Amino acid sequence: MKEVIRQRARELGFDDCRVTTGDAPESAPRFAQWLAELRHGDMAYLERTAPKRVDPQQVLPGARSIITLAASYHFPDAPTDPVPSNCGPWAVPAPPRKAGASNGKSKMANGTFGLIARYARYRDCHEVVGERLKQLTEFVNKLGGEGTRSLWYVDTGPLLERELAQRAGLGFIGKHTNLISRQLGNWMFLSEIITTLELEPDAPERNRCGSCTRCITACPTAAITAPFQLDARRCISYLTIELKGSIPVELRPAIGSRIFGCDDCLQVCPWNRFAREGQMMKAHARPDLAQPDLVELLSLDEAGFKHRFAGTPMLRAKRRGLLRNVCVALGNIGDKKALPALRKVATGPEPLIAEHAAWAIEQMRPNP
Numbered sequence: 457m458k459e460v461i462r463q464r465a466r467e468l469g470f471d472d473c474r475v476t477t478g479d480a481p482e483s484a485p486r487f488a489q490w491l492a493e494l495r496h497g498d499m500a501y502l503e504r505t506a507p508k509r510v511d512p513q514q515v516l517p518g519a520r521s522i523i524t525l526a527a528s529y530h531f532p533d534a535p536t537d538p539v540p541s542n543c544g545p546w547a548v549p550a551p552p553r554k555a556g557a558s559n560g561k562s563k564m565a566n567g568t569f570g571l572i573a574r575y576a577r578y579r580d581c582h583e584v585v586g587e588r589l590k591q592l593t594e595f596v597n598k599l600g601g602e603g604t605r606s607l608w609y610v611d612t613g614p615l616l617e618r619e620l621a622q623r624a625g626l627g628f629i630g631k632h633t634n635l636i637s638r639q640l641g642n643w644m645f646l647s648e649i650i651t652t653l654e655l656e657p658d659a660p661e662r663n664r665c666g667s668c669t670r671c672i673t674a675c676p677t678a679a680i681t682a683p684f685q686l687d688a689r690r691c692i693s694y695l696t697i698e699l700k701g702s703i704p705v706e707l708r709p710a711i712g713s714r715i716f717g718c719d720d721c722l723q724v725c726p727w728n729r730f731a732r733e734g735q736m737m738k739a740h741a742r743p744d745l746a747q748p749d750l751v752e753l754l755s756l757d758e759a760g761f762k763h764r765f766a767g768t769p770m771l772r773a774k775r776r777g778l779l780r781n782v783c784v785a786l787g788n789i790g791d792k793k794a795l796p797a798l799r800k801v802a803t804g805p806e807p808l809i810a811e812h813a814a815w816a817i818e819q820m821r822p823n824p
Contacts, residue, residue, distance in 0.1 A: 468588040471734050474626045474658045475655045475656065476521070476625075476658065477522070479512070480511050480512065481620065491506060495688055515613065516650045518652045521655040522651070523624075524620055524624040525648070528732060529644065529734060530574075530643035530728075530731040568793065572746075573714075575717070576716050577742050577743075577745040579742070586608075589649065593608040593651075605651070606652070617646050623660045625659050630684075632686070633680070634722060642725050670725065671722075676692060676718070676720060678690060691718070701808070705815070713789055745768070750789075757775075761778065784812055786798060786816045787819035788819070799817065802817060
């Protein structure tokens with residue numbers, strides 16, 4: 457029965473499909489400690505849903521199996537932000553970068569272009585993967601027969617999905633706390649079907665990081681505080697997407713030209729040599745989001761913002777959040793051609809954008 461499900465998953469475009477039990481995750485105590493230390497920042501939903509995340513039976517009473525799936529979003533020649541030159545996938549790691557260290561304006565001399573995390577340069581995975589996952593869930597229920605109940609989630613369910621994926625053999629959790637697949641590298645969307653149907657579990661994957669610490673070295677803000685430990689409050693993905701208020705001043709220089717997310721810890725992982733383009737996502741790529749012009753983005757009104765990023769994860773930041781990020785990126789790039797646009801929003805009606813625009817303008821003043 458499991459192989460039939462796996463075959464159907466491949467037909468629907470998933471790049472991998474594995475199964476684990478409906479048992480509680482072993483990392484529950486570590487998750488509770490992480491929350492107690494407030495490392496989740498303003499992501500209150502994680503604390504609110506914590507009881508369910510550590511007990512799949514609270515998500516679906518009677519759950520016996522959890523089907524974990526991966527859809528690759530790797531594509532070749534993706535533009536990336538500078539990382540230390542000797543910290544590439546095949547080099548000896550450089551000494552760790554200090555938190556708040558600037559990428560240097562000389563490294564960003566290619567105009568006022570921003571960087572968007574790879575996963576966001578597609579149509580929203582919740583829609584693309586969700587459409588296929590719904591079909592697979594219906595297939596599972598039909599296969600299980602009368603009384604089979606199943607729920608599906610694409611990054612939205614109260615599950616500790618990375619541990620479940622490792623337990624199912626889909627990959628292993630790396631020192632950057634993301635899942636790594638020996639077949640797909642880092643670049644993949646995860647999703648799950650939790651079901652009352654009993655399926656034979658797959659063998660778990662063991663950790664294969666070895667002595668490698670490239671992801672820790674590459675993190676611009678030292679958010680990976682130790683192997684397998686992340687302080688989300690320092691992570692650029694958190695700062696540019698989840699954080700709704702002002703970005704801490706001391707962390708702004710390290711953001712570089714990134715305006716939505718960060719791929720540095722993923723980019724340097726040596727397992728990416730096995731990454732391959734996914735079946736499902738490649739038809740939904742948005743090449744226009746590879747290197748957007750920041751000055752142009754700064755001119756977007758609410759309607760323009762929604763039109764430009766319709767159907768993409770970028771909408772999650774909202775206009776005020778994205779333009780806040782754009783101002784920080786322009787301040788780091790230091791191109792004075794952006795000053796007129798920055799001055800305009802610095803006197804605009806949105807305080808969050810205005811404050812970050814004023815900071816960016818200050819970065820362009822000559823040193824005394």
